[in-house]
Amino acid sequence: xxxxxxxxxxxxxxxxxxxxRTIVRASFSSPxxxxxxxxxxxxxxxxxxxxxxxxxxxxxxxxxxxxxxYVHLGMTGKLLWDAEPGKHTHALVEFAEGTxxxxxxxxxxxxxxxxxxxxxxxxxxxxxxGVDFETFLTRLKARxxxxxxxxxxxxxxxxxxxxxxxxxxxxxxxxxxxxxxxxSRDRARLLHEKMQEILKLAIERRGSSISDYVDASxxxxxxxxxxxxxxKAGEPCPECGGAIRRVVVAQRGTHYxxxxxxx
DNA sequence: ATCTATTCCTGGCTGC
DNA sequence: TGCAGCCAGGAATAGA
Numbered sequence: 001x002x003x004x005x006x007x008x009x010x011x012x013x014x015x016x017x018x019x020x021r022t023i024v025r026a027s028f029s030s031p032x033x034x035x036x037x038x039x040x041x042x043x044x045x046x047x048x049x050x051x052x053x054x055x056x057x058x059x060x061x062x063x064x065x066x067x068x069x070y071v072h073l074g075m076t077g078k079l080l081w082d083a084e085p086g087k088h089t090h091a092l093v094e095f096a097e098g099t100x101x102x103x104x105x106x107x108x109x110x111x112x113x114x115x116x117x118x119x120x121x122x123x124x125x126x127x128x129x130g131v132d133f134e135t136f137l138t139r140l141k142a143r144x145x146x147x148x149x150x151x152x153x154x155x156x157x158x159x160x161x162x163x164x165x166x167x168x169x170x171x172x173x174x175x176x177x178x179x180x181x182x183x184s185r186d187r188a189r190l191l192h193e194k195m196q197e198i199l200k201l202a203i204e205r206r207g208s209s210i211s212d213y214v215d216a217s218x219x220x221x222x223x224x225x226x227x228x229x230x231x232k233a234g235e236p237c238p239e240c241g242g243a244i245r246r247v248v249v250a251q252r253g254t255h256y257x258x259x260x261x262x263x
Numbered sequence: 264a265t266c267t268a269t270t271c272c273t274g275g276c277t278g279c
Numbered sequence: 280t281g282c283a284g285c286c287a288g289g290a291a292t293a294g295a
Contacts, residue, residue: 001287001288002289003289032271032272058289072289072290073289074272074288074289074290075272075288075289076272076273076274076288088273105272105274106270106271106272106273106274106287106288107271107273107275108271108272108288108289108290109289120291139277143264143265144264144265145264145265145266146288149265149266152289154289154290161288161289162288162289163268188291211275212274236294251267251268251288252287252288252289253287253288
């Protein structure tokens with residue numbers, strides 16, 4: 001599942017193909033993925049030139065000379081350059097130099113055109129990568145609830161998903177159900193440090209390929225080899241040797257060490 | 264304000 | 280080998 005490091009890797013691998021290039025034509029085939037109308041979206045971007053490729057959290061924006069093409073990969077979305085279209089290909093954006101393709105078996109992702117940034121997007125939290133500590137602390141402390149729920153909430157902070165939250169909480173020795181009111185300033189400092197460390201390392205490793213995640217050239221990442229708790233229920237904890245436990249928190253499978261991460 | 268449950272969807276897995 | 284049933288989950292949404 002694409003989270004911040006995977007989305008960053010996709011952006012880095014697709015940008016060189018797209019910057020400054022002009023869209024010759026486009027076609028969209030999934031009303032679920034492309035909600036603004038299939039024909040209308042294709043017409044809106046035809047002839048436009050890509051001025052910038054940006055990421056905020058898990059959101060990708062292709063800034064055009066007029067409006068923007070927005071992409072969210074959801075669970076199984078892929079942006080591919082010059083790939084073979086398959087049965088889950090929902091969009092083709094053609095350039096003189098090649099074709100940008102969007103594939104997504106589950107269709108939880110989006111590929112839509114916007115004239116301007118939607119209001120709801122402007123209220124998203126700051127990007128988890130590079131957010132300063134005071135902003136991180138302030139945004140966490142402005143809410144109540146369990147730490148895992150808040151870290152997953154894109155209005156609080158943008159970019160974290162289930163894998164990196166579990167890894168981050170383990171690295172910081174924080175129980176996923178800890179109420180945020182009980183997180184000390186020092187513990188928050190540790191969470192912030194570990195978050196930067198883990199995200200940077202995961203980007204270096206080109207993301208985690210758990211099921212079928214790949215970048216724009218079809219290359220998988222290998223950060224999954226460095227996962228310490230995610231997907232490791234029943235296996236020994238790398239720190240204490242006790243069994244990693246799997247529970248449900250915020251409707252998500254949650255992996256943690258009951259001994260290292262005390263409630 | 265914050266919680267939980269539900270919805271979207273299909274590949275992959277289990278068990279017969 | 281086939282197939283039914285279940286599960287995974289990002290984010291929007293509804294209801295408590």
